[in-house]
Amino acid sequence: MSGKLRDESKLYDSPPYILEVEDLWVKAGDNLILKGLDLRVGVGKLHVIFGPNGSGKSTLLGAIMGLPQFEVIKGDIKFRGRSILGLSTDERAKLGIGLAFQRPPLIKGVRLRALLATLNGGDAKIEELADNLDLKNHLDRELNDGFSGGEMKRSEILQLLVQRPELILLDEPESGVDLENITLLARFIGELLERGKHIVDRKRSGIIITHTGHILSYLNADIAHVMMEGKILCHGSPMDVLHQIKAKGYKECVECLLAEQSKEEAA
Ligand SMILES: Nc1ncnc2c1ncn2[C@@H]1O[C@H](COP(=O)(O)OP(=O)(O)OP(=O)(O)O)[C@@H](O)[C@H]1O
Numbered sequence: 027m028s029g030k031l032r033d034e035s036k037l038y039d040s041p042p043y044i045l046e047v048e049d050l051w052v053k054a055g056d057n058l059i060l061k062g063l064d065l066r067v068g069v070g071k072l073h074v075i076f077g078p079n080g081s082g083k084s085t086l087l088g089a090i091m092g093l094p095q096f097e098v099i100k101g102d103i104k105f106r107g108r109s110i111l112g113l114s115t116d117e118r119a120k121l122g123i124g125l126a127f128q129r130p131p132l133i134k135g136v137r138l139r140a141l142l143a144t145l146n147g148g149d150a151k152i153e154e155l156a157d158n159l160d161l162k163n164h165l166d167r168e169l170n171d172g173f174s175g176g177e178m179k180r181s182e183i184l185q186l187l188v189q190r191p192e193l194i195l196l197d198e199p200e201s202g203v204d205l206e207n208i209t210l211l212a213r214f215i216g217e218l219l220e221r222g223k224h225i226v227d228r229k230r231s232g233i234i235i236t237h238t239g240h241i242l243s244y245l246n247a248d249i250a251h252v253m254m255e256g257k258i259l260c261h262g263s264p265m266d267v268l269h270q271i272k273a274k275g276y277k278e279c280v281e282c283l284l285a286e287q288s289k290e291e292a293a
C-alpha cells in the first residue's frame with residue numbers, strides 16, 4: 027500500500043459481523059476517553075489496534091467487556107447483531123466474549139484453578155493446558171499473586187483457552203514476555219483464533235493491541251487500525267501500518283485526520 031493508510035473500501039471488514047461498535051463515547055471517572063469510535067469485526071477475522079499511549083485502546087476493550095469503570099454515554103456495542111450494553115461483564119463472558127488484560131489484576135483469595143473451573147463451560151483439560159503453558163505449579167496459587175510479568179500473561183491466555191470465547195480481546199499479550207515465551211503464547215493464541223484453518227472455517231474473531239507488532243510475525247492478522255485521541259482514524263494491512271508507524275510515527279495519522287477535517291469544513 028502506498029501513500030495514505032486510509033483505504034476503507036479495500037481493507038475494512040465485511041459482514042457477517044461478530045462485533046459492531048457504533049459511534050461509541052465512553053467516560054472513565056471524569057475523563058471523556060472514547061469520542062465517537064466506530065469499528066466492525068467480521069466473523070473469523072483478527073484485527074490489530076495500534077495507537078500511542080493514552081489513546082484509549084484499553085478503554086475500548088474494557089468497554090466491550092463491560093468493565094464497570096467505563097461508562098458508555100453514547101453509541102452502541104453489538105455482539106452477533108444484538109446490543110450488549112445492558113449486560114454485565116459476567117453475562118458478556120457467558121455470551122462468548124473474553125479479555126486478556128494489559129495489566130491483569132491481583133485477586134486475593136481466588137486460586138487460578140478455581141477461576142479456571144468457573145470459566146470452563148466445556149470439557150477443557152485444565153491440567154494439560156496449564157502444563158502446555160508451563161503453569162502447572164501456579165494452579166493452586168492466588169491469582170497473579172507474585173506471578174512474574176510473563177507468568178501473568180501466560181495465565182491470561184490459559185484462561186482464554188479454558189473459556190474459549192468467540193470474540194477474543196487481547197491487550198498487549200506479548201508485553202514483558204521473553205522471546206521464547208512469545209513464540210509459545212502466539213502458538214496458543216493462533217490455535218484459539220483458528221488461524222491454521224481456512225478462512226471460511228474460522229468461527230472465532232479477535233482484536234489484538236500491540237505496540238511493537240512483535241506478535242504479528244507469528245499471527246497473520248487481517249486488518250489494522252490506528253487509534254488516536256479516542257477515535258479510529260486509519261485502517262490498513264497490519265504489516266503496512268506497522269511499517270508506516272515505525273518509519274513516520276503516528277504523524278501520518280494526524281495528517282489523515284487533518285485532511286479529513288478540512289474536507290468536512292469545505293463541504
Ligand atoms: N478509570 C479511569 N479513570 C480515569 N481516567 C482513566 C481511567 N482509565 C483510563 N483513564 C484514562 O484514559 C486514557 C486512555 O487510557 P487507556 O488505558 O485506554 O489508554 P491506552 O491507549 O490503552 O494506553 P497504553 O498504550 O499506555 O496502554 C488515559 O489518559 C487514562 O489515564
Ligand SMILES: [Mg+2]
Binds near residue numbers: 083
Ligand atoms: Mg492500554
